[in-house]
Amino acid sequence: MSKVTKYQTGFIVALKRELSQYQYRGGEFVFSIGVLLLSMVTVAWIFTSGTLTNLPIAVIDNDGSSVSRTYIRMLEASPHLHIVDKLSSPAEARELLEQASIYAFVLIPKHFTRDMKTGRQATVVAWYSRQFLTISGTITNSLLEITETLAASAQITSLAKRGESVLAAGVNSMPVQLELRTLFNPFQNYQYFLIAGLLPAMLQVFVMVWTVFLVGREFQEQTGARWLAIGGNVYMAITAKVLPVFVVASAISIGCVNWLYGVAGWPVSGSLGLLLVGWELLIGAHIVLGVLFAGFAPNLATALSFAVFFTAPAFAYAGITFPQYAMPLVAQFWTYMLPIRTLLRLQIEQTEIGTPISNSMPELLVLVVFIVVPLPFAIRRIRTRCTTS
Amino acid sequence: MVSFWQSYWCSLAAIFRDRNVMLLVIVGPIVYSFYYPFPYSPEVVREIPVAVADMDNSSLSRQLVRLADASPDINVINVVSDSTELRQALWNGDIEGGLIIPAGFRRNIMRGETANAVVLGNGAYFMFDSLELRGFSNAVQALSAQLERRHELTLSVSPEQAAELSDPVRLDLRTTSNPIGGYSTYVVPAVAVVVLQQTLLLGICMLLGRWRESGSPYDMTFRKNRLALVFAVATICLANTLYYIGLVYWREDYPHLGQLRDLLPVVIVFSLTVAAWSVAISSCIRYRVQAVIHLIPTSIPIIFMGGFAWPIESIPTPLVAASMLVPSTVGIQAFLNVDQMGASLVQVLPELTGLFMLFIGSLALIVYRKNWPVPVDK
Numbered sequence: 001m002s003k004v005t006k007y008q009t010g011f012i013v014a015l016k017r018e019l020s021q022y023q024y025r026g027g028e029f030v031f032s033i034g035v036l037l038l039s040m041v042t043v044a045w046i047f048t049s050g051t052l053t054n055l056p057i058a059v060i061d062n063d064g065s066s067v068s069r070t071y072i073r074m075l076e077a078s079p080h081l082h083i084v085d086k087l088s089s090p091a092e093a094r095e096l097l098e099q100a101s102i103y104a105f106v107l108i109p110k111h112f113t114r115d116m117k118t119g120r121q122a123t124v125v126a127w128y129s130r131q132f133l134t135i136s137g138t139i140t141n142s143l144l145e146i147t148e149t150l151a152a153s154a155q156i157t158s159l160a161k162r163g164e165s166v167l168a169a170g171v172n173s174m175p176v177q178l179e180l181r182t183l184f185n186p187f188q189n190y191q192y193f194l195i196a197g198l199l200p201a202m203l204q205v206f207v208m209v210w211t212v213f214l215v216g217r218e219f220q221e222q223t224g225a226r227w228l229a230i231g232g233n234v235y236m237a238i239t240a241k242v243l244p245v246f247v248v249a250s251a252i253s254i255g256c257v258n259w260l261y262g263v264a265g266w267p268v269s270g271s272l273g274l275l276l277v278g279w280e281l282l283i284g285a286h287i288v289l290g291v292l293f294a295g296f297a298p299n300l301a302t303a304l305s306f307a308v309f310f311t312a313p314a315f316a317y318a319g320i321t322f323p324q325y326a327m328p329l330v331a332q333f334w335t336y337m338l339p340i341r342t343l344l345r346l347q348i349e350q351t352e353i354g355t356p357i358s359n360s361m362p363e364l365l366v367l368v369v370f371i372v373v374p375l376p377f378a379i380r381r382i383r384t385r386c387t388t389s
Numbered sequence: 390m391v392s393f394w395q396s397y398w399c400s401l402a403a404i405f406r407d408r409n410v411m412l413l414v415i416v417g418p419i420v421y422s423f424y425y426p427f428p429y430s431p432e433v434v435r436e437i438p439v440a441v442a443d444m445d446n447s448s449l450s451r452q453l454v455r456l457a458d459a460s461p462d463i464n465v466i467n468v469v470s471d472s473t474e475l476r477q478a479l480w481n482g483d484i485e486g487g488l489i490i491p492a493g494f495r496r497n498i499m500r501g502e503t504a505n506a507v508v509l510g511n512g513a514y515f516m517f518d519s520l521e522l523r524g525f526s527n528a529v530q531a532l533s534a535q536l537e538r539r540h541e542l543t544l545s546v547s548p549e550q551a552a553e554l555s556d557p558v559r560l561d562l563r564t565t566s567n568p569i570g571g572y573s574t575y576v577v578p579a580v581a582v583v584v585l586q587q588t589l590l591l592g593i594c595m596l597l598g599r600w601r602e603s604g605s606p607y608d609m610t611f612r613k614n615r616l617a618l619v620f621a622v623a624t625i626c627l628a629n630t631l632y633y634i635g636l637v638y639w640r641e642d643y644p645h646l647g648q649l650r651d652l653l654p655v656v657i658v659f660s661l662t663v664a665a666w667s668v669a670i671s672s673c674i675r676y677r678v679q680a681v682i683h684l685i686p687t688s689i690p691i692i693f694m695g696g697f698a699w700p701i702e703s704i705p706t707p708l709v710a711a712s713m714l715v716p717s718t719v720g721i722q723a724f725l726n727v728d729q730m731g732a733s734l735v736q737v738l739p740e741l742t743g744l745f746m747l748f749i750g751s752l753a754l755i756v757y758r759k760n761w762p763v764p765v766d767k
Contacts, residue, residue, distance in 0.1 A: 032683050042690040042708065049703045056702065097565055098732040100722065103700075116557050123559045130567040131729045133575040135700055140562055151558040158557065179507050194693075202686040213682045301409035301595060304681045308591070309420065312685055316580075317428050322572050323485070325438070331428040345482075355480045 010232025014240035017230050022244065029210075033248060036206045040256070043198050052138045054082035058093050058105040061086065063112035071108065071124075071150055080142045090127075097129050104128035104139045116154055192266065192352065193320060197344050199256045200279065201315040204286050204340055205308075207249045211242055211290025212307045215382070216300035224386035234383040242287045253279040261351065269354025278346045278367060285339040285370035286311070292374045295381035314338045319345070342366045396607050396617035403606050404596060404625065409677075414592035418629045421584045422637045425577055430641070432571035436464035437524070441488045442472045447495035449532070453506070456531050457488060462524035475509065485511045488525050498536065566730045567644060574643045578729055579697040579721045581633050582659075586717045587688050589626050590667045594680030597671040597762060604765030615668070615755050623664035630656050634728060646731030654734055655723050655741065662716045662744045665751035672758055695721035719743040 022029060059075065061068050076083050084102060087093050093105040107125040115122040126143050130136045218224045218241075231237025257276055261268050268275075290307060297303030317327075317334060318341045324332055335341045346363040349355035404410050441457065443450050458465040466484065469475060475487040489507040497504040508525045567574045600606075607614050634652065638645060674680055693699055694712035701709060712718040723740035726732040734741075 028679075028682070035683050036686045039686040039690050043693060045708055046690065046693050046699060046704050048705060052700065052703060054702060055700060094565065095732075095736065098730050099726050099736040100730065119557075121557060121559055123561050125561045125563060127563050127565055129730055130564040130570050131575060131725060132697055132700070133567070133570060133572065134698055136564075136570075143562070144560055147558055147560040154557040177503050177505050179505055181507055181509055198689055202689055205685045209682050209685055213678065299409075301678055301681075302412065304678050305409060305412045305417075308681060308685055309417070312688060313421065313425060315689070316425060316576075321576075322429050323434055323437075326431055326434045327428040328430055331430075335428075349480075353480060359480050 007232055007236055010230070011236040011240055014227070014231035014237050015243060017227075018240050018244065029244075029248075032206065032210065033252075036202060036252070039202055040199055043202070044195050047195055051080075052135060053079050055080055055104075055135060055139055056084040056102045057081050057139065058085040058087050058096060058102045059083050060088065060090060060093060060105060060107045062110045063108050065113040067113040067116065068108045071146075074146045074150065075106065075143075078142045078146060080138050093127070097127060100129070100132075103132060103135050104143070106143070119158065196260055196266075196347060196351070197315065197318065197320045199260070200253075200282060200343055200347075201318070201340055203249060203252060203256070203279075204282060204314065205311040207245060207283050208286040208290045208293075208307045208311050209304060210245050211287045212294045212297075212303045213300070214241055214245065215291050215294035216297070216303045219294070219385060220300045228383070228386040234379055234386070237386075238291060238379065238382060242291065246283060246287060249283045250280060253283060266351065268351050270350030270360070271357055272350070274357055274360060274364070275347055275350045278343050278350075278364065281364070281367035281371065282339050282343045285367060288371050288374050288378055289339075291382065292378040295378055295385060310338075311340075314340045317341060336366070339367060339370045342370075393613050393617050396614040397621050399606050400618045400621035401624065404592070404621070407596060407599065410592045410596045410599075413588050413595060414625055414629075417588035417592070418585060418632065421588070422581075422633060425580060425584065426573050426637070426641050429571075429573035429576060432573050433569060434572070435461050437462060437486065438466045438484045439463045439486045439488065439524075440467040440469055440475055440478055440484045441465055441490065442469050442475050443490050444470065444472075444492045445490050445494035446470075449495040449498060450490045453488075453490060453494075453528055453532050456528035457525055460524040460527050462527075479509070479511070566646065571643075573641060574729070575697070577641065578638065578643060579695055579725060580692055581637070582721045582724055583688060583692050583695070583717045585626065585629050585633065586663050586667075586715075586720070587684075587691070589622065589629070589663055590670060591680050591684065593622055593667040594671040594674045594684075595677055597668075598674040598677040598679055600762035601674065602676055605762040606765065608764045609761035612756055615761070619661075619664050619668050619752070619755065622667060623660045626660035626663050627656060630660055634724075638728075643729070645728050647728035648733075651727050651732070651734040651737075655727055655737065658741055658744050658748070659716065659720050659723070662748040662751070663720075665748050665755060666716050669751040669754040669758075672755070672761060691715055691717055694718050697721055697725060713743060714747070716744060716747055 057075070059072055061072060072083065075081055085093075085096070087096075087105070090105075090107060093102070093107075096102045097105060105127050107127070109123065109125070112122050112124070124147060126140075128136050128139055215238075218227045227241070228234060228237050231240060254276065257272065257279060260266055261272060289310070293307050293310075294300075294303045297306060315321075317331065317338055319327075319335060324335055324341075327335070342363050346360055346367075349360050349363070404414060439457075441454050443454060454465060454468060457463060463486075467478070469478075472489050475484070475489070478484045479487070487509040489509065491505060491507070494504045494506065506525075506529060564570075600609075609615055609618075634656065671680070691712075694704065694708065694715070695718055696704070704712075719740040723737045723744065726737050726740070727734070
C-alpha cells in the first residue's frame with residue numbers, strides 16, 4: 001500500500017469513528033446548533049426596527065403661548081421623539097426620568113415668547129439621562145436640531161422686521177451651512193453595527209467551545225491513543241476530528257453572510273468572496289485555538305472555561321462599539337490577539353467602506369497567522385498527549 | 390439526616406472544593422471585573438483623527454480648520470488639497486472622517502450668500518459619526534456666530550445685544566446621570582449584571598452536572614437540602630454583586646446616586662432570584678460540561694434584551710415577554726435605575742416584583758421536581 005492511500009484510509013477510518021460518535025452525541029450537537037441559531041435570530045430580531053424611533057419624553061410648558069405650542073408640535077413631529085406626558089412640575093418629571101419611564105424632559109420657561117420677541121435670549125432647559133448613551137445621543141441631537149430650526153426662524157423674522165429682505169435675512173442667519181454625508185452607512189442603521197458584528201461573535205464561541213469539547217473528551221475518556229492509532233498519524237486524526245464542526249460552522253457562516261447581504265439586502269461595496277474567505281479563516285483560527293486549548297489544559301472543564309473567557313467577551317474588544325484607537329495601549333495590543341477583531345475590520349472594509357482588495361490583504365494575513373502560528377504547537381501537544389496517555 | 394445549615398455549609402464547601410466551579414463562580418467575576426471595563430477606561434472618545442480637504446485656501450477656510458482643530462472631539466491630522474486624498478486615507482483607516490471646504494467658500498460668504506461645507510462622517514463605526522459632526526458643526530457654528538455677530542453689529546447697538554439677537558433661542562442640556570457621558574459607565578454596570586448571572590449559572594450547572602455523574606454530598610430528595618443549596622448559591626451571588634457595586638464601581642469611579650437602603654433590597658432579591666433560577670436550570674444538567682457547550686452563545690442576546698443599549702420600546706413585544714424569564718432583564722433595569730440614576734425602592738417595585746415572581750417560579754420548580762442527583766453512598 002502506498003503512503004498516500006494509507007493516510008487516506010487512516011483519515012476515512014478516523015472520520016467514520018468520529019461520525020459514529022455523533023450517533024449518541026448527535027442530539028447534543030443538534031441542540032447546540034439550535035441554541036446558536038436561536039441566539040442569532042433573537043439578536044437580529046431585537047434590532048429589526050433599525051433606528052431609534054418614538055423615544056418617550058415629557059414636556060413642561062410654563063409659557064403656554066402659541067410659540068411654545070409650536071415648539072411642542074415640532075418635538076412631536078420628530079420621528080425620534082414621542083411626548084408621553086405633559087407635566088406641570090419638574091419633580092414629577094424627574095421621578096419619571098429616574099425610573100426610565102422617559103429618557104428626557106423639556107422645560108419651556110415662563111416668558112419664553114416675550115423674551116424672544118423683545119430680543120432677549122430665551123432658554124429652553126432639557127434634562128436627560130445620559131446613562132443610556134445611544135438613546136441620549138439620539139435625543140440630544142433631535143432636540144438641538146429642532147431648537148436650532150426654531151431659533152433660525154425667529155432670527156429671520158427679527159432681521160426681516162428690521163428691514164432686511166427675507167432671503168437676505170435667511171442667508172445672514174446661516175452664513176455657513178454644513179452638509180453631513182455619512183459614508184458607509186448612510187441610514188444610520190444600528191443593525192449594520194451590531195447584527196453584522198454579533199453574528200460572527202456568537203459563531204466563534206460555538207466553534208471554539210465545540211472543538212475544545214470534542215478534543216478534550218478524548219483525553220477525559222483516555223481514548224487518545226486509540227484516536228491517534230486509527231487516524232494513522234496526528235494530522236489525519238485531528239482533521240477527521242474537527243471536520244464536522246468546520247462543515248457545520250461553514251454552512252452557518254455562509255447562511256449568515258447570505259442572509260445579511262443577500263436576503264436582508266444590505267449593500268456590499270467590496271468583495272463578498274473575500275469576506276467569506278475571512279469568515280472561513282475565522283472558523284479555522286478558532287478550531288486551531290480550540291485544539292491548542294484542549295491540548296494544554298489539564299482537564300476538559302478547565303479547557304472549556306478558558307475557551308469561554310477567551311471568546312465570550314471578545315466582542316467588547318473588537319472596536320465596533322468603542323473605537324480601538326481610544327482604548328488604553330495594552331488593550332489595543334490585546335485586540336490583535338482576538339481573531340474576531342480582524343474579521344470585523346475586514347467585514348467593515350469589504351461591505352461598508354469598499355476598500356480595494358489589496359488594502360484588505362493585511363487583515364486576511366493576520367487571520368492566516370492565527371491558524372499557522374499555533375498549529376505546530378497544537379499538533380505537537382496532541383501527539384505527545386496521545387502517545388503518553 | 391442533616392440539618393438545613395449543615396447542607397448549607399456543605400454546599401458552599403462543595404463549590405469551593407471543585408476548582409472548575411470556583412473558576413467560574415468566583416474567579417470569573419473577578420477576572421471580568423478587570424477585563425470588561427479595561428478597554429473602555431478612557432470613558433470618552435476624543436480627538437478622532439480627521440483630515441480637511443481645503444479647496445478654497447482662504448483666510449476664512451483656514452480659520453475654520455483652526456476652529457475644527459480646537460474642538461476636543463476631533464483632531465485634524467492632515468490638511469490636503471483634494472477629496473480623493475481624503476478617500477484614500479479613509480480606506481487605509483488613517484482617518485475616520487473629514488471635511489471638504491469647496492472652492493469659493495470665502496467669496497460666497499463675502500457676497501452675503503450661503504457657503505457650504507461637507508462633512509464626511511464614518512457611519513461604519515458606532516460613535517464616530519455623531520462626534521465628528523459635533524466637532525465640525527461646533528467649528529462651523531463658531532465661525533457662523535462670528536460672522537452673524539459682525540452682521541448684527543451693523544444693525545444693533547451693543548455687542549451683547551448682537552450676541553443675543555444672533556441666537557434668540559438657546560437649548561440648555563442638563564444631564565441627570567452619567568454627567569461626562571462615559572462609555573464605561575454606560576456599558577459596564579449593565580453588562581456586569583449579565584456577567585454575575587451567567588458565571589453563576591454555568592458554575593452551578595457544572596456543580597450539579599458533576600453530582601449527577603459522581604454523586605451529591607447530601608441527599609437531594611429532601612426539599613430542605615435543595616433550599617439550602619439555593620441559599621448557599623445566593624450567598625455567593627450576594628458577595629459577587631456587592632463586590633461589583635461596592636468595589637468595582639468605586640475603583641472605576643462610576644458616578645452613582647443609589648442609597649444603600651434602596652440598593653440592598655435589590656441586591657438581595659436579585660441574588661435570591663439568580664440562585665434559584667440557576668439551581669432550577671442546573672437540575673436538568675446530566676453531565677459536568679453540558680451547560681458550557683450549549684449556553685455560551687445566549688449571553689449576547691441576553692445582554693441586548695436588558696434595554697440599556699437598545700430601548701425596550703423598540704424591541705418586538707414577544708421578545709420582551711420571553712426575556713422576562715431571564716433575571717438579568719429586569720435586574721439590569723432595577724440596578725441602573727437605583728444605582729446609576731437614583732431611583733428609590735418604591736420606583737423600582739415593578740422590576741422587583743418581576744424578579745420576585747421569577748424567584749417564586751424557580752422555587753416551585755425546585756420544590757416539586759423529583760429528579761435530582763443521588764448521593765455518593767447510595
